[in-house]
Amino acid sequence: MNELFDDFKSIVVNNTPLIDVRAPxxxxxxxxxxxxxxPIMNDEERHDIGICYKNNGNAKALELGHQLVRGDIKEKRVQAWLDFMDSNPDALLYCFRGGQRSKIAQSWMQEKGRKIVRLKGGYKAFRGYLLNELEHFNQQFKPIILGGRxxxxxxxxxxxxQNAIDLEGLANHRGSSFGQKITPQTSQINFENNLAYRLIQKREEGLKTLVFEDEGKHIGTVFMPDSFIPVMSKAPLVILETPIDKRIEITLDEYVVKAQEVYESAGFTDAFKVWQExxxxxxxxIKKRLGNxxxxxxxxxxxxxxxxxKRNSSFDGYKEWVAYLLQNYYDPMYDYQIQKRSKQVVFKGSAEEIKEYIERVI
Known part of the structure; x- marks a missing residue:
């Protein structure tokens, strides 16, 4: 049995589970x-086998691999694949190029009576498919940018x-000076892969107009794909207008209330202190931009x-702090940027008015 699968679109559309046997x-x-x-090999085993391959060729490297991964080590790794298959019977298998590692894993599972199909071309081929989807973004979708203070x-x-894609969510970043989260940001490769997934799924839903939040070239440590930048920079811009008291409420909830809950759930010894820091x-x-x-x-x-x-467990004191940040830091900076892009602005309004406008134009 040496079944291969290369219908990458169906993997995306069906959210197919995958077993990645590459090293961590x-x-x-x-x-x-x-x-x-x-993984079929841990990082150290992969390193040693790579040196052997370079010095002695494929046959010797394969021989070393079988020496390193045998007995209980082999059984535990095969069992991990079988356990995953028990929960995900439609799972597919891949390594980097769809070569020896996934083929060996496939054969070891077959020895246990379990069939699994592997990706033709492995990670490299699937990644290439997703990158191609990103490259042709402008030929498939009309973007609308949602801005606002x-x-x-x-x-x-x-x-x-339904027709929106949350770029900040994909990047695991809040998109501001206070946007860092406890968990690390998504890697650039994962950001691109996940974005391509979303685009393909939206296309298969029959959507041709997509709404994105107003972002720059970078979202924290990740950056927008090159194919997006010229398209997004010229896309129509709709501005969400929200009263200042509501903006204070939303920002307070995000920066203080929910943020403290996240730090507490993360299990820090002194979560409040860590959040404060x-x-x-x-x-x-932002000291330089604010001034002393x-x-x-x-x-x-x-x-x-x-x-x-600390005195009365109230969050009310933060309202004045949030208002100061909004009016003295965020608003002047945002208003300056929007003024430079005034020709892109096609509509301004409340949340309900924005919703009605977008429904009319899509």
Whole structure:
């Protein structure tokens, strides 16, 4: 049995589970949605076999591989694949190029009476397919950009739209100076792969107009694909207008209430202190743009809010701090950027008005 599969579109559309038998170091650089890293070799074994291959050729490297992965080690790794197949009977198998590692894994599973199909061309071929989808983005979709000041609720509204793609969510970043999260950002490769997944799925739903939040070339440490930048920079821009009191409420919930909950659930010994330090570090990063006086003022407001929360467990003290940040840091910066792109703006309105406008034009 040596079955191969190369209908990559069906993998994306069906969210097919995948077994990635590459070494952990390879998996960390980039993988696919719904893929589990169940390696046939660990990093050290892969390193040793690679040296052997370079010095002595394929036959000797293959021989060393079988020496390193045998007995209990082999049984445990095969059992991990079988356990995954028990929960995901439609799973497919791949290594880097669809060569020896996945072929050996396939044969070992067959010895246990379990058939599994492997990807033709492996990771490299599937990755190439996804990159090609990104490259032809402008030929398949018409983008609309959703803008608005910080705290206007853009992400909240995007999540309500069937034809929207949340780029910040894919990047695992909140897109601001306070946008860092506890969990690391998605790698560049994973960001591209996950974005391609979303595009393919939206296309198969019959959607041709997609809504994206207003982003720059970078979202934290990841950057937009080259094919996106010229298209997005000229796309029509709709501006979500939200009253300042609502913006304060949304920002307070994100930066303070939910953020503290995340730090607590992460199991830090002093979660409140760790969260406090993360905010103080974020404020220090914007010190130069704020200037010394405003930096001192915003730090004092934050200190007062901390003390109030400690005294009576209230978040109300943070409202003044959030308002100061919005009006003295975020708003001037955003308004300046929007002024430079005024020709792109095609509509401004409330959340409901934005929804009605987009429904009319798609």
């Amino acid at each position: 170091v390879e998996f960390k650089k980039g993988s696919f949605l719904h893929a589990a890293n169940l 910080t705290g206007s609720g853009k992400t909240i509204e995007l999540k309500k739209m 993360s905010i103080e570090n974020a404020m220090y990063r 006086q405003k930096y001192s003022e915003v730090c004092m407001l934050f200190k007062n809010a901390l003390e109030e929360q």
